[in-house]
Amino acid sequence: MFISKTSEYALxxxxxxxxxxxxxxSAQNLYTELxxxxxxxxxxxxxxxxxxxxxxxxxxxxxxxxxxxxxTIFFSDIIDSVEGLQSFExxxxxxxxxxxxxxxxxxxxxxxxxxxxxxxIKTTTLADLLS
Numbered sequence: 001m002f003i004s005k006t007s008e009y010a011l012x013x014x015x016x017x018x019x020x021x022x023x024x025x026s027a028q029n030l031y032t033e034l035x036x037x038x039x040x041x042x043x044x045x046x047x048x049x050x051x052x053x054x055x056x057x058x059x060x061x062x063x064x065x066x067x068x069x070x071x072t073i074f075f076s077d078i079i080d081s082v083e084g085l086q087s088f089e090x091x092x093x094x095x096x097x098x099x100x101x102x103x104x105x106x107x108x109x110x111x112x113x114x115x116x117x118x119x120x121i122k123t124t125t126l127a128d129l130l131s
Contacts, residue, residue, distance in 0.1 A: 004087075007079045009036050010044050014053060014078060018070055018126040024063035044082065051081035071127035079121065088118060 003011070012034055017025060027045060031038050045064060048054050055067040066073075079085060091098035092110040 003079070004083055006044070006082050009034075009040060010048060010078050010082045011075065012036065013041070013044060013048065014073065014126060015129060017054070017064065017066065018129055021066065021070065024057065024061075024065050026063040029063070047082055048078075051077075053078065053081070069127070070130070071125050073126045075121040075124045076118075085118075088114070088121075 016034055031041055049056055052067055053073055054064045056064050090096055091104050092106045093104045098104050098107050
């Protein structure tokens, strides 16, 4: 259970935007600051806009700003919007489910940290990073 590049990039974009919340940021600015491959960045900005986290303004002075308050944007929402949470809720060895009556070899070792991770991403907002 690791965060994919897609989720990592989405979190980096929105975290950077949160720390620069007073400014409207262009795709070029985000590309320069975050060094995310440009096509990947553009796709993620589109996905994050469609998910309602950010909104864009077109034109020469255009850019991206938050569409919602930072205290309503949870890390789990961000990850879920770009890749889904299924990979984090499943079996650490890649099985689609890890039944209680026939758990995988890692189940007992991994269940506690997995649950702690899920609780953390489900209760942490972008606003929490600023405090």
